[in-house]
Amino acid sequence: MKKFNIIFLLIAALSLQAQSQTDSPTFLGQTVFKVGYYGSLLFDNGLNVGAEHVWKQKQKIKEKKKGQKTITHQLLFNGSIGYSTNFTNQTDNGLQTHYGLIWRRTGSKRWQFNLELNPLGYYRAFLPETYEVNGDEVSEVKFPGRSYYAPSVSFGIGKSGKGKRHAGWYLNLNYTSRMPYNAGALPVFTIQYGHRFNLKNNK
Amino acid sequence: MKTIILNKLSIITIILLMLGLFSCTKEDINLNDLDETIFVRHKNADMPAYIHGNGAEKVFLVILHGGPGGNGLAYRQNTFITEIEKNNAVVYFDQRNSGNAQGSYSEADLTVDIMAEDVLALAKVLKAKFGADAKLFLMGHSWGGALGPATLLKDQNDFTGWIDVAGAHDPKGMYDNYKIILKDIADEQITLENSVQHWQNTLETIEDVSQNFNVDDFFRLNRAAHAGEAKLEEDEVINKSQSDVGDDFVLSNPITNAYNGFGIINILSNKRGLWENVSFTDQLSEITIPSLVLWGKYDLIVPTLYAQEAFDNLGSSDKDLFIFEKSAHSPMSNEPELFADKVIEFINGH
Numbered sequence: 001m002k003k004f005n006i007i008f009l010l011i012a013a014l015s016l017q018a019q020s021q022t023d024s025p026t027f028l029g030q031t032v033f034k035v036g037y038y039g040s041l042l043f044d045n046g047l048n049v050g051a052e053h054v055w056k057q058k059q060k061i062k063e064k065k066k067g068q069k070t071i072t073h074q075l076l077f078n079g080s081i082g083y084s085t086n087f088t089n090q091t092d093n094g095l096q097t098h099y100g101l102i103w104r105r106t107g108s109k110r111w112q113f114n115l116e117l118n119p120l121g122y123y124r125a126f127l128p129e130t131y132e133v134n135g136d137e138v139s140e141v142k143f144p145g146r147s148y149y150a151p152s153v154s155f156g157i158g159k160s161g162k163g164k165r166h167a168g169w170y171l172n173l174n175y176t177s178r179m180p181y182n183a184g185a186l187p188v189f190t191i192q193y194g195h196r197f198n199l200k201n202n203k
Numbered sequence: 204m205k206t207i208i209l210n211k212l213s214i215i216t217i218i219l220l221m222l223g224l225f226s227c228t229k230e231d232i233n234l235n236d237l238d239e240t241i242f243v244r245h246k247n248a249d250m251p252a253y254i255h256g257n258g259a260e261k262v263f264l265v266i267l268h269g270g271p272g273g274n275g276l277a278y279r280q281n282t283f284i285t286e287i288e289k290n291n292a293v294v295y296f297d298q299r300n301s302g303n304a305q306g307s308y309s310e311a312d313l314t315v316d317i318m319a320e321d322v323l324a325l326a327k328v329l330k331a332k333f334g335a336d337a338k339l340f341l342m343g344h345s346w347g348g349a350l351g352p353a354t355l356l357k358d359q360n361d362f363t364g365w366i367d368v369a370g371a372h373d374p375k376g377m378y379d380n381y382k383i384i385l386k387d388i389a390d391e392q393i394t395l396e397n398s399v400q401h402w403q404n405t406l407e408t409i410e411d412v413s414q415n416f417n418v419d420d421f422f423r424l425n426r427a428a429h430a431g432e433a434k435l436e437e438d439e440v441i442n443k444s445q446s447d448v449g450d451d452f453v454l455s456n457p458i459t460n461a462y463n464g465f466g467i468i469n470i471l472s473n474k475r476g477l478w479e480n481v482s483f484t485d486q487l488s489e490i491t492i493p494s495l496v497l498w499g500k501y502d503l504i505v506p507t508l509y510a511q512e513a514f515d516n517l518g519s520s521d522k523d524l525f526i527f528e529k530s531a532h533s534p535m536s537n538e539p540e541l542f543a544d545k546v547i548e549f550i551n552g553h
Contacts, residue, residue: 125305
């Protein structure tokens, strides 16, 4: 009986959630795409593309002397994929994906603060010519590389475009942990700078 | 219709030609001017080997970096680029859990024994890639001078010669030897009235450390040795360190390097008792390949006392010892021209 109660409550919560969104803009309207630089500027550089979808949003309107001040808090689903390399000696080439949530505060002057938590992250290192040695046997590895679990956190600032609620630019500092890396977990710090854009604009 | 088919065919042909060109570029190795990064995969570690220089004669100088936790490319400077790479190819190798080496393994896989096997794996890869007739010379600097003997004692058949540059063949003995060399140099410099206060502080440090081995005190003495060498350079007792990294210098990610470096030095020092239990002195006699021992007269980091000990104990009948008068722990930086002359002379002589 207890199980049925829990299931009922879950379904009720989901249906309430669904009802509250019936008046919301379309799925695409609540989704922004982003493209930008990611890397450490000096040691490796790359490109990152992704999407964010608004899950929850709250707006607070404060009455000030100069007029109304609107502050928006959003919780967004986040997914991105990027490739970075150190070009020269190819010891740090890899594909990185992040999946998680973003909390974003947008002030009345459109400045934003972002906090990203990506518990689901994956990094695939691509290696150049690689030879595996087992005993006396030496063989060339086909498509050499190595996979790592790579959760990450980011924080940073941004600004939404004029009249475009979800679009704008962002600048984040990202910390990713690649694990298991050697005999531990490798800390990786990167900068993410890019632009978000809507395919369908919802003001 | 015919035109469309011809157009499509020509596009496909161009793509195939381009792919062919790229694949040719990868395979064509210019032995006269090698510039390659390959990885060696061994026991769950992927370790880069940066190969540079003249490989026409298939002579390779494999460098084992210091540390533990240094990196191979740190040695690619001065006369390594301008002289040694012109004479033969140089293989700058990042050891397990060092430099840009990666992989997934447990702390149990970080031992001197497995690291020595990694070097033998590198030797096998070089022979598989460049031919069984490739001649390999092994050079170990500092900690690399402990890993070198560990490797050669397992199997020296793949190597034509061994170059020991200020190598720590007796990590266990360094604690006591630090106290001796630091006191000797401190007394000498105080007599010469060079940086008197600094050397008096060094004497106090020696008095202050415990009589028996203690890992914290070991690193206190190690830091005193580094500081002492810097002071000797400042007082022009030794030549100023040179570090001309050339035009194609590659900046490695310092966070990755530092993370790996701290990791391995912590494990080898604290969990494997490297500085307390490990010594190859008694086994050096089993190393019978031609050997060259190079040391700086003012080496405080791996005390110069080790130079004669290494030379006396090596089992080779073809061995030589050279002391650089104006150098400390890194003669390749203090006297790069003379260093290159000695290395090239040894390689070409064998």
